[in-house]
Amino acid sequence: MEYFWAFVTGGVICTIGQILMDTTKLTAPRILVIFVVSGVILQALHLYQPIVDFAGNGATVPLPGFGYSLAKGAMEGAEKGFLAAITGPLKSTAAGIGTALTFGYLISLIFTPKSPKR
Amino acid sequence: MEGEKKEIAKAYEKYARQFTPKPDYLGNSIKAFLVGGVICTVSLWFQNRLTAGGMTEKDAGIFVTIALVAAAQLLTGLGVFDVIAKFAGAGVIVPITGFANSMVAPALEYKKEGPVLGVGAKMFSVAGPVLVCGISSAVAVGIIYWLAGRF
Amino acid sequence: MIRKKIGRQSVVFTESPCITGRGNVAGEKEGKGPLGECFDIVLKDDMYGEKSWEKAESKMLKEAMLKAAARAGKTPEDIDVMLSGDLLNQLMSSSFTARDTHIPFLGLYGACSTMTESLLIASVLVDGGYARHVLAGASSHFCTAERQFRMPVEHGNQRPPSAQWTATAAGAVVVSAGEAANLSLKSRVYAESATIGRVIDAGIKDANQMGAAMAPAAVDTLLNHLEDTGRSLDYYDMVVTGDLGYIGKDIMMDLLADAGLNKKMIFTHYDDCGTMLFSKSQDVHGGASGCGCSAAVFTGHLLKQMEQGKIKKLLLMSTGALLSTISPFQGESIPGIAHAVSLEVR
Numbered sequence: 001m002e003y004f005w006a007f008v009t010g011g012v013i014c015t016i017g018q019i020l021m022d023t024t025k026l027t028a029p030r031i032l033v034i035f036v037v038s039g040v041i042l043q044a045l046h047l048y049q050p051i052v053d054f055a056g057n058g059a060t061v062p063l064p065g066f067g068y069s070l071a072k073g074a075m076e077g078a079e080k081g082f083l084a085a086i087t088g089p090l091k092s093t094a095a096g097i098g099t100a101l102t103f104g105y106l107i108s109l110i111f112t113p114k115s116p117k118r
Numbered sequence: 119m120e121g122e123k124k125e126i127a128k129a130y131e132k133y134a135r136q137f138t139p140k141p142d143y144l145g146n147s148i149k150a151f152l153v154g155g156v157i158c159t160v161s162l163w164f165q166n167r168l169t170a171g172g173m174t175e176k177d178a179g180i181f182v183t184i185a186l187v188a189a190a191q192l193l194t195g196l197g198v199f200d201v202i203a204k205f206a207g208a209g210v211i212v213p214i215t216g217f218a219n220s221m222v223a224p225a226l227e228y229k230k231e232g233p234v235l236g237v238g239a240k241m242f243s244v245a246g247p248v249l250v251c252g253i254s255s256a257v258a259v260g261i262i263y264w265l266a267g268r269f
Numbered sequence: 270m271i272r273k274k275i276g277r278q279s280v281v282f283t284e285s286p287c288i289t290g291r292g293n294v295a296g297e298k299e300g301k302g303p304l305g306e307c308f309d310i311v312l313k314d315d316m317y318g319e320k321s322w323e324k325a326e327s328k329m330l331k332e333a334m335l336k337a338a339a340r341a342g343k344t345p346e347d348i349d350v351m352l353s354g355d356l357l358n359q360l361m362s363s364s365f366t367a368r369d370t371h372i373p374f375l376g377l378y379g380a381c382s383t384m385t386e387s388l389l390i391a392s393v394l395v396d397g398g399y400a401r402h403v404l405a406g407a408s409s410h411f412c413t414a415e416r417q418f419r420m421p422v423e424h425g426n427q428r429p430p431s432a433q434w435t436a437t438a439a440g441a442v443v444v445s446a447g448e449a450a451n452l453s454l455k456s457r458v459y460a461e462s463a464t465i466g467r468v469i470d471a472g473i474k475d476a477n478q479m480g481a482a483m484a485p486a487a488v489d490t491l492l493n494h495l496e497d498t499g500r501s502l503d504y505y506d507m508v509v510t511g512d513l514g515y516i517g518k519d520i521m522m523d524l525l526a527d528a529g530l531n532k533k534m535i536f537t538h539y540d541d542c543g544t545m546l547f548s549k550s551q552d553v554h555g556g557a558s559g560c561g562c563s564a565a566v567f568t569g570h571l572l573k574q575m576e577q578g579k580i581k582k583l584l585l586m587s588t589g590a591l592l593s594t595i596s597p598f599q600g601e602s603i604p605g606i607a608h609a610v611s612l613e614v615r
Contacts, residue, residue, distance in 0.1 A: 006162045007155035010213070014154025015147045017208030021427065022141045025475055028211055028426045029244045032220060035212060036252040044259040057162035060179065061186065061213045062154065070252050074260030078267060085260030089253055096183040097249070100218050101241070103188050108225035108237045111195035113423050115297075115315035115322075115412050115437075127472020127602060134473065134481035137519045139430040146427075194423050203425025211425055223424035227416050230321045244424070 002056060009051065009058030032063060039067020044075070069093050146207050153202075153209030161186060183214060190215035194222040220244035273396070276497025278490075279464040285447035286395040288458040288612070289402075290343070291568040292336025294329040296411065296437025299557075299565065302547045307569035308438075309336050315412065315437055323357065326410035327365040329439040329561075330355070334370060334404050337568070341402065341443035348372045349400035352391055353441070354383035355408045355560055357417060358594070362408050372404065381483075381512050382466070382589030383407035384440060384564040385608040391444040392460035392610065398446070406441030409559030417594060418476070432477040433514045434553035436546055440564030442572070457615060458575045464494035464609040468591060472602045476592065479558055479603070480517020480543070483588040486605035487513060488524045490586060494609045502534050506580045509571065510607065511563035511587030512543035514556030542566035542587075563587040575614050583612045 017031055026034070042048040048068045051059040059065055070089040077088025090097070161182045168178035190210075193199040199219050203210050210216055224243045228236040242249070273280050293308050300311030310332060317325035330353060338348060351370060354377035355362040367374035379386035387405035394400040412422055414435040420426050444460065469489050473482035487510045495502065502508065502525075513521055518541040525539070526532050542563045543556040567585055574580045591604040 003159050003162060007159045010158025011151035011155030014150045014208045014212045017212035018147050018150035019143070021208055021211075022143055022146055022429075025477075028216070028420070028424065029220065029247055031208070031211065032217060032244070032248045033251045036248050037255050040252060040255045040259060044262075055158075057165060057182065058155075058158040061158045061161050061182075063212055063214065063217060066214060066217065067252055067256070070256035071259050074256045075263050078260050078263035082261075082264050085264040086257055088260050089256035095180040096187060096214065099184045100187045100191070100221055100245070104191050104218065104221040104225065104241060105237065107191045107195040107222050108229065108241065109233065111197075111226060112229065113223075113226045113412075113421070114197040116200075116422065123472070130471045130481075130485075131473060134471075134478060134516070134520060137481070137516045137523070138478070139516075141430055194425075197423060200423050200425050204427060207427045216425060219423075219425050223421040224416075226423055227421045244421075 005055045006058035009055035010062055013059070013062040013064065035063035036067040036070075039064030040071040043068045043071035066093065066096070149205060150207045150209040153206035154213060157186070157210070157213045157215065186214050187218040190218035191222045194219045195226065217245060217248060220248070275462070276493070278467070278493050279462055279497035280393065281462045282392055282396040282460050284396045284398070286392040286444050286460045287447055288442050288460070288572065289445040290337040290339070290341030290443035291441070291572050292333045292338075292340060293440040293565045293568040294333045294438065295565050295569070298551065299436055299438050299546060302551060304546060304566065304570050307573060308565060309333075309569070312437070315410070322410055322412040323361050324365075326355065326357070326408050326413050326439070327362040329410070330362050330406060330408035330441070331366045331369055333408070333439040333441040333568070334366065334406055337404060337406070337441040337443050341445065343402055343443060345370050345372050348402050348404050348443070350375060350391075350394060351404040352377055352387040353404070353406040353408070354378050354387065356380065356414045356435075362413075379587075379606065379608070380589030380591050381409070381558055381560050381562065382587040382606050382608055383560045384567060385511065385585055385587035385610050388442060388444065388460070388585070388610050389463045389465065389608055392463060395444050395446050401446050403444045404441055405444060406439065407560035407564040408439035409435055409437070409561035411435045411437045414559060428554055429477050431480070431516055431555045433479050433512065433543065433555040433558035434547065435559035436557045436562040436565065438559070438561030438565035440561065440568035442568055458572060458612050459615055460610055461613050462498060462611045464490055464497060466490040466607045466609070468604045468606050470602055470604040474597065474600070474602045476597050476603070478516070479512075479590050480514040480555055481520055482590050482603040483605035483607065484513055484517045484520040484524060487521055487586055487588050487607040488528065490607040490609050491525070492528055494584070494611075498611075502530055502538050505538060505582045505584045505611070507571075508539045508584040509566075509586065510541045511589070512556070512558040513541045513588055514543040514558060516555050517541065517588075518544055545570065575612065578614060581614045585610050585612060
């Protein structure tokens with residue numbers, strides 16, 4: 001059952017993104033920004049935590065989950081003090097961002113882009 | 119005058135739309151749903167294996183993120199990601215894999231402009247706005263919560 | 270003293286400027302299209318043995334230019350002026366080609382209308398007696414245009430059905446003064462008249478709707494050309510636009526019918542290079558676009574047909590979308606332009 005809800009929730013979030021892409025003229029970067037920021041806002045209003053509790057990775061893997069982690073870090077930090085409130089968002093997502101930067105840089109140096117075929 | 123121009127533009131856009139084929143809304147949505155769902159399910163399975171091996175849930179979650187990011191970036195480098203995304207659309211763009219892809223794709227292309235101002239700078243041409251908007255809104259949330267806690 | 274201007278926007282050529290050479294290079298995907306057989310050189314790899322896509326595009330343009338000059342029986346030293354343009358910032362491909370060829374050079378930017386623009390000005394130079402042999406050409410490359418105007422190639426975005434595929438292609442012609450033309454050619458193609466287009470902006474803001482953005486400009490230029498010359502559409506065996514694609518072509522035909530032109534005549538006399546370069550199974554959505562589209566289709570396919578006598582009178586109208594890389598972000602709509610050159614076999 002855990003897997004089923006992760007599947008459905010993740011699928012639904014992606015479908016929302018697909019509908020946004022098809023029906024509006026929003027480009028991919030804007031979609032990414034909208035999803036991350038909406039995750040931040042939903043968590044700030046304590047609305048995203050229930051989805052995470054319910055769907056697990058179905059809610060944390062899509063980009064709103066990234067926003068959720070950012071906001072969660074900030075909110076937990078805020079309980080400790082001003083500095084922790086500011087360092088919180090980056091601390092909670094440091095592993096993901098760090099990997100994305102380092103590994104991404106490495107990949108970019110190794111590979112070359114290909115012209116589409118057919 | 120300005121308003122009239124806008125009206126004409128709108129009328130023409132509407133006129134042009136009847137010649138434009140519509141995207142396959144249903145098909146695209148189903149593909150995005152299935153692929154997005156599968157990515158989430160597989161990462162949950164992976165996370166469960168890790169926790170079963172004795173890792174804390176938090177660490178396992180971080181490892182899952184790292185694995186997803188690295189996989190998406192490797193596929194981008196191999197030139198496979200755009201082929202998958204052409205089929206799956208938001209199914210791979212909305213998960214964290216889309217964010218990972220958006221860092222490598224422009225960086226790869228600007229290799230000839232050097233490792234600093236080419237690759238280094240272009241990694242952020244798409245991902246930069248995401249990080250800027252996401253992190254600054256989260257920091258704002260943190261400060262608001264901190265202020266709220268003081269009074 | 271104005272003897273060669275007719276009507277509001279058109280000119281006639283009285284000294285018979287003649288197309289004496291043509292050359293073209295097409296990319297791998299273009300080579301697999303329905304016109305693949307027509308091209309002089311088809312690339313096996315879109316990098317063309319170069320280090321960057323920009324260099325590859327520049328090399329394609331250079332090879333097309335040299336091929337055209339060779340067909341005309343000329344070396345670069347014989348050419349008085351080279352006119353060309355591409356889609357890249359500061360005309361990178363053209364300028365770098367001119368750096369290698371050492372021919373006096375005028376760079377042109379007309380976006381995808383550049384092939385007709387360069388042909389038009391070349392004919393004017395030759396007709397006016399300012400040059401004996403002029404090279405006119407244009408180029409585009411999918412990967413250079415894509416990364417400048419749209420998204421990185423490896424980025425996982427889906428192309429909407431209206432998006433057009435920038436052709437990886439280059440084409441060039443040599444326009445020579447009538448008396449200097451190579452007499453051994455069986456049928457000779459002359460530039461007969463031309464119409465300089467106006468910029469028409471119909472208010473389209475979506476960069477994936479290029480055909481719709483440019484169609485009104487093409488209609489405007491065609492109607493003005495017919496009015497200035499006092500001709501009807503069926504004067505021409507064929508009227509071809511540059512890169513309106515499937516959607517733009519449909520809009521063009523509909524607008525022409527609205528303007529009172531005979532529907533059947535439009536259907537039999539009008540076509541668009543953007544719908545000719547690729548087959549629909551090649552997954553190019555709205556059809557082909559880019560300077561190279563009309564340049565390659567014109568120099569590879571249409572001119573060949575004229576040389577074989579299958580087309581006697583042709584009106585070439587390359588269409589261009591004059592947006593910049595930043596104007597869409599400033600909320601500007603896409604201005605369109607189209608120029609026309611009338612060519613005939615004598």
